Amino acid sequence: MVTAQTTVLAIGTKKGLWLATSQDREQWSFSGPHFLMNEIPSIGIDTRGGRTRIMVGVRSEHWGPTVAHSDDLGATWTEPEQGAIRFPEDANSALERVWQIYPDSADRPGVVWAGCEPISVWKSTDGGEHFELNRGLWDHPHRSQWGAGFGGAAAHTVLPSPTDERTLHVAMSTGGVYRSTDSGETWEARNHGISAYFMPDPDPEFGQCVHKVARDAQVPDRLYAQNHHGVYRSDDNADTWTSIADGLPADFGFVMMAHPSRSGTAWVIPIKADGERIPPDGKLAVHRTDDAGSSWTRLDSGLPQSEFNVVLRDAAAVDTAEPAGVYFGTRGGSVYASADEGNSFTEVIAHLPDVLCVRAAVVVG
Amino acid sequence: MPADVTVLVPSLLRQFTDGHEELRLSVDGPVTLAEMLDVLGAQYPIFNRRIRDETGSLRRYVNVYVERDDVRRLRGTATEVQPGQEVLIIQSVAGG
Numbered sequence: 001m002v003t004a005q006t007t008v009l010a011i012g013t014k015k016g017l018w019l020a021t022s023q024d025r026e027q028w029s030f031s032g033p034h035f036l037m038n039e040i041p042s043i044g045i046d047t048r049g050g051r052t053r054i055m056v057g058v059r060s061e062h063w064g065p066t067v068a069h070s071d072d073l074g075a076t077w078t079e080p081e082q083g084a085i086r087f088p089e090d091a092n093s094a095l096e097r098v099w100q101i102y103p104d105s106a107d108r109p110g111v112v113w114a115g116c117e118p119i120s121v122w123k124s125t126d127g128g129e130h131f132e133l134n135r136g137l138w139d140h141p142h143r144s145q146w147g148a149g150f151g152g153a154a155a156h157t158v159l160p161s162p163t164d165e166r167t168l169h170v171a172m173s174t175g176g177v178y179r180s181t182d183s184g185e186t187w188e189a190r191n192h193g194i195s196a197y198f199m200p201d202p203d204p205e206f207g208q209c210v211h212k213v214a215r216d217a218q219v220p221d222r223l224y225a226q227n228h229h230g231v232y233r234s235d236d237n238a239d240t241w242t243s244i245a246d247g248l249p250a251d252f253g254f255v256m257m258a259h260p261s262r263s264g265t266a267w268v269i270p271i272k273a274d275g276e277r278i279p280p281d282g283k284l285a286v287h288r289t290d291d292a293g294s295s296w297t298r299l300d301s302g303l304p305q306s307e308f309n310v311v312l313r314d315a316a317a318v319d320t321a322e323p324a325g326v327y328f329g330t331r332g333g334s335v336y337a338s339a340d341e342g343n344s345f346t347e348v349i350a351h352l353p354d355v356l357c358v359r360a361a362v363v364v365g
Numbered sequence: 366m367p368a369d370v371t372v373l374v375p376s377l378l379r380q381f382t383d384g385h386e387e388l389r390l391s392v393d394g395p396v397t398l399a400e401m402l403d404v405l406g407a408q409y410p411i412f413n414r415r416i417r418d419e420t421g422s423l424r425r426y427v428n429v430y431v432e433r434d435d436v437r438r439l440r441g442t443a444t445e446v447q448p449g450q451e452v453l454i455i456q457s458v459a460g461g
Contacts, residue, residue, distance in 0.1 A: 062415075064424050094419050
């Protein structure tokens, strides 16, 4: 029996999906692995319309990628026969991996966005059962110059504006941030102020290696970005970016999370450096800002004092409760949860395969 | 003279073929592997998607043998399958 206070925690790993539910965000009841021996790089939890739908990107090294969904918290799964995401014939390309599944806002029922490898953005209007390729980005003249990060060339972040249906931001590695203000018909690179120290011109129009972008809960034109070295904020819809890395122990990392309802609050999980990918000093810590990046607070209560595994870009999430819950998993297979916005964490499960994606939501239905 | 081409389904994919360990296709002459998978894929689309991507290419770590010959050393999905022959689908050794 699911009550209105149930929170679901979904953990995608390199070898399957684990689901957990909790009434108090302290004690968790787990199921899994679902999709054993398949990696789960993306999860979307859609709680709109009085229904909780969990959508997952699934990928087998042997049998390829697909998308499945469950409307009963993982008891049963449905996979559209022809595939939810499928390149049209004239694209002459094949889906490699679904990196992002993002349900749009409540006043756009059924709309779900996906970001994929090869670099592509997709829109569903039927709750994630079928997606259509965004041609504007697929045919973009910059495409031949976009590169592949170590994890593959993907659109890993898709952020529709909650207040302007025509505005969307996409982040890709490597390529940077792109914005459309005409519902995805055309896209422009929006990376001014973000350094690309690894390129001959460190301030190019595009080519930046953005790792994750999050949108402020109350100020739609405000965005936060964790880059491949560099933590930034934009207050003008991504036209310009300024560093907010001061106060952090390192400006490298993969994670960027914004508060689900309060302006100015965001979380990062720093990594020492590109060439030394461990938590700074081998000590795992989350850092939170409550003033849009002017200052940061180290949060490590309940976290191990010695940890050499990192947290990947989508292996961290906030839920929709108040106070917000914060969740993340490491490449060492530990998952930590906080019911108080990161002030204290508890390890809720350990020894899983590498954690690739974490999502949590207060469920309905 | 019509005869069956037999496709041996790996155990992991039988959930997509209604549990069938073998799929049989009656043919009256040689067919290509692609033509054969097109017909079977119409009946079992998820099975088909596990073997081929949307461009029609065999997935990298899926090996297909016609009478024990790897089709990648023949003509790929254009390899002809003769009536009475057996097609074997095996996942390759990969992963960690």
